Amino acid sequence: MSQFLRPNVAELTPYVPGEQPRDGAAIKLNTNENPYPPSPRVVSALKKSIGRSLRLYPEPLADTLRAAAAFAYGVKAENVLAGNGSDELLAMLLRAFVAPGGQVAFPVPTYSLYDTLALIHGAEPLRVDYAPDFSLPPELFSRSAALTFLCNPNSPSGTLVPPGDIRRLARSLCGLLVVDEAYIDFAETEGASALPLIRELPNLIVLRTFSKSFSLAGMRIGLAFGPEALIAGLAKVKDSYNLNRLSIVAAAAALEDLPWMRRNARRIQRTRARMTRGLEKLGYQVPPSHANFVLARKPGRNLRGVYEALKARNILVRHFDVPALRDSLRISVGTPQEIEILLRELGNLPDGNAPV
Ligand code: PMP
Numbered sequence: 001m002s003q004f005l006r007p008n009v010a011e012l013t014p015y016v017p018g019e020q021p022r023d024g025a026a027i028k029l030n031t032n033e034n035p036y037p038p039s040p041r042v043v044s045a046l047k048k049s050i051g052r053s054l055r056l057y058p059e060p061l062a063d064t065l066r067a068a069a070a071f072a073y074g075v076k077a078e079n080v081l082a083g084n085g086s087d088e089l090l091a092m093l094l095r096a097f098v099a100p101g102g103q104v105a106f107p108v109p110t111y112s113l114y115d116t117l118a119l120i121h122g123a124e125p126l127r128v129d130y131a132p133d134f135s136l137p138p139e140l141f142s143r144s145a146a147l148t149f150l151c152n153p154n155s156p157s158g159t160l161v162p163p164g165d166i167r168r169l170a171r172s173l174c175g176l177l178v179v180d181e182a183y184i185d186f187a188e189t190e191g192a193s194a195l196p197l198i199r200e201l202p203n204l205i206v207l208r209t210f211s212k213s214f215s216l217a218g219m220r221i222g223l224a225f226g227p228e229a230l231i232a233g234l235a236k237v238k239d240s241y242n243l244n245r246l247s248i249v250a251a252a253a254a255l256e257d258l259p260w261m262r263r264n265a266r267r268i269q270r271t272r273a274r275m276t277r278g279l280e281k282l283g284y285q286v287p288p289s290h291a292n293f294v295l296a297r298k299p300g301r302n303l304r305g306v307y308e309a310l311k312a313r314n315i316l317v318r319h320f321d322v323p324a325l326r327d328s329l330r331i332s333v334g335t336p337q338e339i340e341i342l343l344r345e346l347g348n349l350p351d352g353n354a355p356v
Helices: 040-048 063-073 086-097 113-121 163-172 195-199 228-236 243-257 258-281 304-313 336-348
Strands: 080-083 101-107 123-128 147-151 176-180 204-209 222-225 293-297 329-331
Touching: 040 204, 040 243, 063 086, 063 243, 063 304, 080 086, 080 176, 080 228, 080 293, 086 113, 086 176, 086 204, 086 222, 113 123, 113 204, 123 176, 147 163, 147 195, 147 293, 163 195, 222 228, 258 293, 304 336
Parallel strands: 101 123, 101 147, 147 176, 176 204
Antiparallel strands: 080 222, 204 222, 293 329
């Protein structure tokens, strides 16, 4: 490691994204992308925008998208800020609200980027273990961390915490609560989102992404929703032109075709139900998933070998090499055909599944 690095960066184990093979031949169930294409309206809006205007900078605050989001979600434009993916918004939240050396709390296991970003920032991660059923751990409440992240539905468990618990948690905290709703459009329960709570809770921010339900992972678009004062503070730390012109166009067009997104989310819910039953038949435990992936578990086993055996058959899933998740695979919900092949190959593995 170079002596020029900051010590916390020199020591950092960076976030490892899922593999993105270039040949497109694999059945790709490792990064929770949507198996269905984005709305045709998005494609035609993009085509119209490719031309001379690309020489100009984009809108600094992505006002077209802010207005479209305000309309779609029933809030004011001042309650919305757009990011270059919700990952950028997560980093901005640390920059705006956590002093160097400050604390960032989150229940684990969860999206590991929270941990990585806290370490990059020079903040102290406070990792609180989830209960075995992935309900909110009591130790998360009443903490004094500057920021608490809650991924809901959670990754990689797919489990959902109800809005009443989120309200209780936010009220108990001294700092901000950030609810990362990357997967909320796939939730089985109506009214699961914490978004309406930004009106009543002065310390709540809700994040959404266009990468999952809107099938736009390649465009890098996320949204933060919150009380005006928090959003204005967050806007101060953003790059001048953080969204490119095409992303703004794509996201605004996607919001004009919510039925397209909802239809695809319903298809994924149906495939998820079939996939869960199929995995259970093969002896896996599957927590009830509200996301576009499931966690397939064999308590006490190490599923690395299953991951590798599937990879050898050109099926990519995710195995996290940390103690709490060695017995698990996170598998994205693909098309019904892809899931049929996955279940067949899993069933064909020696002893129905895996080396220990
Ligand atoms: N939050 C969670 C929980 C995620 O799983 C992801 C995707 N890896 C993100 C945020 C980031 O999404 P985006 O593509 O909008 O940066």
